[in-house]
Amino acid sequence: xxxxxxxxxxxxxxxxxxxxxxxxxxxxxxxxxxxxxxxxxxxxxxxxxxxxxxxxxxxxxxxxxxxxxxxxxxxxxxxxxxxxxxxxxxxxxxxxxxxxxxxxxxxxxxxxxxxxxxxxxxxxxxxxxxxxxxxxxxxxxxxxxxxxxxxxxxxxxxxxxxxxxxxxxxxxxxxxxxxxxxxxxxxxxxxxxxxxxxx
Amino acid sequence: xxxxxxxxxxxxxxxxxxxxxxxxxxxxxxxxxxxxxxxxxxxxxxxxxxxxxxxxxxxxxxxxxxxxxxxxxxxxxxxxxxxxxxxxxxxxxxxxxxxxxxxxx
Numbered sequence: 508x509x510x511x512x513x514x515x516x517x518x519x520x521x522x523x524x525x526x527x528x529x530x531x532x533x534x535x536x537x538x539x540x541x542x543x544x545x546x547x548x549x550x551x552x553x554x555x556x557x558x559x560x561x562x563x564x565x566x567x568x569x570x571x572x573x574x575x576x577x578x579x580x581x582x583x584x585x586x587x588x589x590x591x592x593x594x595x596x597x598x599x600x601x602x603x604x605x606x607x608x609x610x611x612x613x614x615x616x617x618x619x620x621x622x623x624x625x626x627x628x629x630x631x632x633x634x635x636x637x638x639x640x641x642x643x644x645x646x647x648x649x650x651x652x653x654x655x656x657x658x659x660x661x662x663x664x665x666x667x668x669x670x671x672x673x674x675x676x677x678x679x680x681x682x683x684x685x686x687x688x689x690x691x692x693x694x695x696x697x698x699x700x701x702x703x704x705x706x
Numbered sequence: 707x708x709x710x711x712x713x714x715x716x717x718x719x720x721x722x723x724x725x726x727x728x729x730x731x732x733x734x735x736x737x738x739x740x741x742x743x744x745x746x747x748x749x750x751x752x753x754x755x756x757x758x759x760x761x762x763x764x765x766x767x768x769x770x771x772x773x774x775x776x777x778x779x780x781x782x783x784x785x786x787x788x789x790x791x792x793x794x795x796x797x798x799x800x801x802x803x804x805x806x807x808x809x810x811x
Contacts, residue, residue: 564747565722565747568722568746568747569725569729572725572726572729572730572743573729575729575730576729576730576731576733579730579733580730580733583733602734602736602772602774602789603774605733605734605735606735606736606739606789609730609735609739610739613739613743621738621741621742621753621786625752625753629752632710632750632752635710635750636710
């Protein structure tokens with residue numbers, strides 16, 4: 508098969524020159540990266556999944572429990588069949604061992620004893636309730652001050668602004684009308700009795 | 707709001723207890739260990755509330771108590787020393803095969 512003779516015309520020669528120049532100036536094609544074992548997803552990475560710090564606490568907790576469960580079932584899972592009524596000793600031993608293994612895997616071996624934990628949780632809960640109640644009381648008091656301040660017809664209550672609370676001016680009158688005595692009367696009576704000479 | 711807990715909190719705690727036992731299924735776990743494990747997720751969880759949740763889940767049929775020979779008289783065993791495992795119904799709930807409005811957070 509003979510090669511076809513090239514008819515060299517000026518146009519064709521120019522085209523061939525351009526193509527040759529383009530080929531010379533063209534950037535070399537990028538080398539294809541050969542896949543290394545580190546870059547491909549191995550079975551381990553597929554099982555591990557995302558890092559623990561990238562997921563929320565709930566997801567991390569469930570992942571940890573799943574791993575602990577898989578390990579427990581793989582290690583002592585065959586002993587669960589001994590849970591029949593006739594071998595309660597075996598089942599008891601199995602439960603005890605499994606509990607210890609669970610504690611070790613879940614990081615509970617260095618944990619605080621449960622009695623202390625119960626007390627601590629009660630203290631924290633009571634503290635939180637006290638804080639909530641204090642906030643409620645403060646909100647009620649501030650609301651009452653604001654209401655009283657607007658209804659005092661412009662009277663400035665220095666004690667309210669200073670954080671102190673004083674009895675209203677007509678409180679003595681209220682006490683007198685209710686009980687027939689006033690705070691001043693009681694104070695005068697006590698001082699009068701003290702000053703009187705004893706027989 | 708019951709005992710300082712909202713309904714959603716109650717549901718979440720009960721759901722996570724069931725999910726944790728599902729991970730260990732068919733193995734059982736002591737209430738104390740389950741409580742301490744859940745404390746990492748719910749730091750404000752109180753033991754008294756959790757004990758009632760366990761009793762509730764047992765009555766609902768999602769958990770069952772496993773009595774070990776080491777316990778002796780099972781009626782005298784403290785709640786925190788009792789063993790609990792998931793029932794088949796509890797597994798179905800954890801796998802979302804069945805629905806329970808009282809458990810969905």
